[in-house]
Amino acid sequence: MIGENARRSLRINQARLLRRLDELAQRGARDDGGCNRLAFTDADKEGRDLVTGWMRELGMSVSIDAIGNAVAMRPGSEEAPPVMCGSHIDTVRTGGRYDGNLGVLAGLEIIETLNDAGLTTRRPLAVAFFSNEEGARIAPDMMGSLVYVGGLPLEEAHAAVSIDGKRVADELDRIGYRGDAPIPGVIPHAFVELHIEQGPILEAEGIGLGAVTGVQGISWTEVTVRGQANHAGTTPMSYRHDAGYVAAEAAAFVRRLTQEMGGAQVGTVGAITLDPNLVNVVARKAVFTVDLRNTDEKLLQAAEARLAEHLDTIAKAEGVEITTRKLARFEPVEFDRRVIELVEDTAKSLGSTVRQLPAGAGHDAQMLARACPTGMVFTPSVKGISHNPKEHTDPSDLEAGANVLLQVILTLSETDDIPVRA
Numbered sequence: 001m002i003g004e005n006a007r008r009s010l011r012i013n014q015a016r017l018l019r020r021l022d023e024l025a026q027r028g029a030r031d032d033g034g035c036n037r038l039a040f041t042d043a044d045k046e047g048r049d050l051v052t053g054w055m056r057e058l059g060m061s062v063s064i065d066a067i068g069n070a071v072a073m074r075p076g077s078e079e080a081p082p083v084m085c086g087s088h089i090d091t092v093r094t095g096g097r098y099d100g101n102l103g104v105l106a107g108l109e110i111i112e113t114l115n116d117a118g119l120t121t122r123r124p125l126a127v128a129f130f131s132n133e134e135g136a137r138i139a140p141d142m143m144g145s146l147v148y149v150g151g152l153p154l155e156e157a158h159a160a161v162s163i164d165g166k167r168v169a170d171e172l173d174r175i176g177y178r179g180d181a182p183i184p185g186v187i188p189h190a191f192v193e194l195h196i197e198q199g200p201i202l203e204a205e206g207i208g209l210g211a212v213t214g215v216q217g218i219s220w221t222e223v224t225v226r227g228q229a230n231h232a233g234t235t236p237m238s239y240r241h242d243a244g245y246v247a248a249e250a251a252a253f254v255r256r257l258t259q260e261m262g263g264a265q266v267g268t269v270g271a272i273t274l275d276p277n278l279v280n281v282v283a284r285k286a287v288f289t290v291d292l293r294n295t296d297e298k299l300l301q302a303a304e305a306r307l308a309e310h311l312d313t314i315a316k317a318e319g320v321e322i323t324t325r326k327l328a329r330f331e332p333v334e335f336d337r338r339v340i341e342l343v344e345d346t347a348k349s350l351g352s353t354v355r356q357l358p359a360g361a362g363h364d365a366q367m368l369a370r371a372c373p374t375g376m377v378f379t380p381s382v383k384g385i386s387h388n389p390k391e392h393t394d395p396s397d398l399e400a401g402a403n404v405l406l407q408v409i410l411t412l413s414e415t416d417d418i419p420v421r422a
C-alpha cells in the first residue's frame, strides 16, 4: 500500500523512457529512421528479446503464452488480480518508433520509478505486450490480445497464414515465442493503454492529452477478382474481362462511398496486386484489401452492404468473378466510463489540458475491454502522421502521458474499486 502523498509526488524519468524508445527503435530499424518489425519476423524477435530482457532486469517475472503474448508481473502487497498496462511492439512495414512501443515502455518506466522509490503497490502490476497488434503481415489485427481474452481460438490464430505464406504457429516456433502460459490469460483488475493518437485532433486543438472513449468498428475484406489475361493492343474494349480495371473501379468506389456517407466513415484500399502485372497484358487476376471503419455499427454495416452491392454490379458489367474473404471484423467498443473519467481527471490534476475522444486505430485495449474495465490515454501526434517513419510525439508530451498512466495505475492499484467521479 502506498501512502497518498508518496503516490501523488511520483514522476517518471523522461530521459530513461526516451532511451528505451530509442534502443527498441534500433531493432528492425529502417534507413529513414522508422521501424519495420512486422509480427513474428526476426526483427520482431529482436524487439521481444530486448523488452523481455528489460522486464527481467526490473525484477519482473515474465510469462509467454502460446500466441507469444508477454506478460511481466510485479507482485503487490496483496494477492489480487493485477492492474495491467501495455500495448504492442510489432509495427507495420513503414512504422514509427512510438505506435505501441510507447505503451509498453512507459509501463516499464513506471515499474522502474516504483523500484527506485522502493514502493510496493497493493495490487500486483502487470506490463504486457500483445502479439501481432498490427495485422499487417497476418490478419486479424489485435490477434494476440484477442486470443488472450478468449475471443479467437488459439488453433485458428495458429493456422492463420501471412502475406508471405507462413503459418503463425511455425513462425512462433521459429522465433522461439510459442510459450506455455495459460490461455485465456490472467484477467486484470483493470487495463490502461498509453498510445499516441495517430491522428490530428489533439494537436489541431492544442490539447495536451486524450482520454479515449472507445474504438471505432473495423471491417477488413480481401477481394479477389478473376478475369481473363489478354493482349492490351488487340483486345477491343468490349471483349475485356479486366481484373485490374475492376480493382481500380472498386478502389475509387470506396472513396466515393466515404464521401457520400460522410460523418465518421473512412475507407482505404491499402494493398492491390495484379497478375501478371505487365504493361501490355490485361490483368487476369487482382487481389486487393478494403479497410472500412466507423464509430457506428449500423453505418459500418451499411458501408459493407454498399461495397458488396457495388462489387456485384461491376463484376457483372465486366464479366469477371469476384470472391471475398473477411480478414477482420470488430464492432465499435466503448471503454469503461469510470476509467475514462479517471484518465481525464488525472490528466487535469497533473496540469494537462485534456479532452475525450474516440480512437481511430485498432488497439489491444479494445480486446481487453471484453474482459475488464479498460481505458486509454492518448498523446498528440505531430501532424497526425502515423504508420509512417515520420511519426513523432514531443518528449514533453510522452512524459505527460506516461505520468498520467503512472498515476492512473497507482489509483487503480491502491483503491478497493475503480473510483467513480464525484
Ligand code: GLV
Residues within 6 Å of the ligand: 133, 134, 135, 141, 360, 361, 362, 363
Ligand atoms: C492497427 O493498428 C490498425 O488500426 O490498423
Ligand code: MN
Residues within 6 Å of the ligand: 088, 099, 100, 133, 195, 361, 362, 363
Ligand atoms: Mn498501435
Ligand code: MN
Residues within 6 Å of the ligand: 092, 099, 134, 361, 387
Ligand atoms: Mn499501428
